[in-house]
Amino acid sequence: PLSQLKDPSLLKTDALVNGTWVTGAGRFDVLDPATGQKLADVANLGALDAEAAIAAANAAWPAWRSKTAKERSIILRKWFDLLMANQDDLGRIMTAEQGKPLPEAKGEVAYAASFVEWFAEEAKRVNGETLPQFDNNRRLLVLRQPIGVCAAITPWNFPIAMITRKVAPALAAGCTVVIKPAELTPLTALAAAELAIRAGIPAGVLNMVTADADNSIAVGKVLCASDIVRHISFTGSTEVGRILMAQSAPTVKKMSLELGGNAPFIVFDDADIDSAVEGAFASKYRNAGQTCVCSNRIYVQAGVYDAFVAKFAAKVKTAKVGNGFDDGVNQGPLIEEAALQKVERHVQDALAKGGRLVAGGKRLTGQFFEPTVVADATADMLCAREETFGPFAPVFKFNTEQEAIDAANATEFGLASYFYTRDVGRIWRVSEALEYGMVGANVGILATEHVPFGGVKQSGLGREGSHHGMDDYVEIKYLCIGDI
Numbered sequence: 001p002l003s004q005l006k007d008p009s010l011l012k013t014d015a016l017v018n019g020t021w022v023t024g025a026g027r028f029d030v031l032d033p034a035t036g037q038k039l040a041d042v043a044n045l046g047a048l049d050a051e052a053a054i055a056a057a058n059a060a061w062p063a064w065r066s067k068t069a070k071e072r073s074i075i076l077r078k079w080f081d082l083l084m085a086n087q088d089d090l091g092r093i094m095t096a097e098q099g100k101p102l103p104e105a106k107g108e109v110a111y112a113a114s115f116v117e118w119f120a121e122e123a124k125r126v127n128g129e130t131l132p133q134f135d136n137n138r139r140l141l142v143l144r145q146p147i148g149v150c151a152a153i154t155p156w157n158f159p160i161a162m163i164t165r166k167v168a169p170a171l172a173a174g175c176t177v178v179i180k181p182a183e184l185t186p187l188t189a190l191a192a193a194e195l196a197i198r199a200g201i202p203a204g205v206l207n208m209v210t211a212d213a214d215n216s217i218a219v220g221k222v223l224c225a226s227d228i229v230r231h232i233s234f235t236g237s238t239e240v241g242r243i244l245m246a247q248s249a250p251t252v253k254k255m256s257l258e259l260g261g262n263a264p265f266i267v268f269d270d271a272d273i274d275s276a277v278e279g280a281f282a283s284k285y286r287n288a289g290q291t292c293v294c295s296n297r298i299y300v301q302a303g304v305y306d307a308f309v310a311k312f313a314a315k316v317k318t319a320k321v322g323n324g325f326d327d328g329v330n331q332g333p334l335i336e337e338a339a340l341q342k343v344e345r346h347v348q349d350a351l352a353k354g355g356r357l358v359a360g361g362k363r364l365t366g367q368f369f370e371p372t373v374v375a376d377a378t379a380d381m382l383c384a385r386e387e388t389f390g391p392f393a394p395v396f397k398f399n400t401e402q403e404a405i406d407a408a409n410a411t412e413f414g415l416a417s418y419f420y421t422r423d424v425g426r427i428w429r430v431s432e433a434l435e436y437g438m439v440g441a442n443v444g445i446l447a448t449e450h451v452p453f454g455g456v457k458q459s460g461l462g463r464e465g466s467h468h469g470m471d472d473y474v475e476i477k478y479l480c481i482g483d484i
């Protein structure tokens with residue numbers, strides 16, 4: 001699939017440190033999850049390389065932060081243009097290594113680029129404040145300055161968007177970055193880095209340290225322990241987020257964390273059922289269920305339960321599973337064997353505890369799993385507590401609004417939540433009661449670049465995108481001038 005790139009020079013397999021491509025002491029394989037075939041071997045960097053990348057980012061920082069906001073903005077805008085001009089190639093690279101269907105991959109490239117565009121614009125609006133003085137002989141001001149060298153550790157499920165959502169605001173604010181992309185999807189990340197160089201991002205301002213699973217742990221330790229790195233942004237599992245927080249405690253780093261979710265999707269008796277079915281399908285089966293905002297638990301009120309289950313199961317049975325390069329496929333492979341095993345464990349547990357299989361249910365040849373729906377789900381099932389991160393939808397029945405809210409909130413996670421109702425009072429009540437960072441009422445997909453994306457509880461810290469997305473990369477300095 002990678003032989004068909006319009007620009008083969010986008011296929012980089014070395015890491016980027018201080019503007020130079022480095023081969024690393026060893027290499028690691030990148031596989032196509034749809035076929036199991038090897039796509040490339042990529043530089044496997046270690047702790048010493050991470051130190052070098054941090055030093056390069058630190059050396060590049062003074063010149064980058066001294067540029068005017070408009071100069072940085074123009075360079076970022078150029079990066080945006082190049083990402084969009086190469087949308088097809090970036091999409092192909094992503095489908096090859098990540099598996100998501102090609103139209104979805106191209107959609108992610110546009111989503112990723114939109115953060116670069118947005119923060120190129122926001123770069124010009126990192127405004128300070130003047131405050132009323134408490135003494136006429138003084139003047140009081142607030143400066144907003146770049147925090148310094150930032151590290152970004154990103155996951156495989158959005159190989160490019162999770163990079164730009166962190167890196168664009170960092171660069172816009174005047175920070176420099178060291179990125180450790182996911183070991184399963186480094187090729188999309190490296191192509192984005194190559195385009196950053198072509199856009200004129202200076203050497204050392206954007207560094208990309210690729211590493212296999214073991215070396216990622218070592219690189220993560222270096223990034224956390226460094227005095228120079230002032231901020232770590234991580235998207236991934238809650239478990240790894242906790243490790244990074246603990247490792248960052250000795251250097252008191254600022255952190256942005258986008259961790260696991262366990263999204264509820266609630267359908268009330270007064271909902272538009274057809275719309276709810278579409279929303280549930282889009283939310284649940286996007287990226288074959290492998291996103292942190294995918295619905296994990298579907299709660300349906302008793303009055304429409306049977307109707308919803310029947311229509312939803314029928315819709316799910318229309319899904320087309322296959323290689324993401326094939327026409328019409330909307331369900332690609334899962335990323336790795338462990339992901340398949342987790343889905344299988346959740347489905348079998350649900351069936352063993354009285355669940356009723358209404359669609360799918362089994363593994364297919366290779367790394368594919370049938371889109372699955374189990375009705376009559378109950379709170380004692382694994383899928384009620386753990387994030388499945390795959391194409392399995394358990395459907396629970398409830399009676400009252402309060403019961404649905406309580407069930408939805410009965411989790412340590414708090415990222416995305418969804419509900420369907422036509423009652424405007426209920427929209428307010430339920431939106432306010434859901435303990436989640438994001439609420440979708442009568443929608444199943446809600447992310448875009450100019451809204452604050454993030455979670456509460458153990459789903460994370462901070463917000464990405466929107467004008468709030470700049471805050472984590474900026475320090476506030478109070479300036480008091482006397483003797484006027």
Ligand code: ADP
Nearest residue numbers: 153154155156181182183216217220236237240
């Ligand atoms: P996922 O749930 O997306 O598989 P992980 O949290 O395991 O997520 O991984 C997300 C990112 O975190 C990847 O880039 C991975 O290499 C990195 N990572 C995993 N474990 C560690 C660790 N102990 N220290 C630093 N980075 C890690």
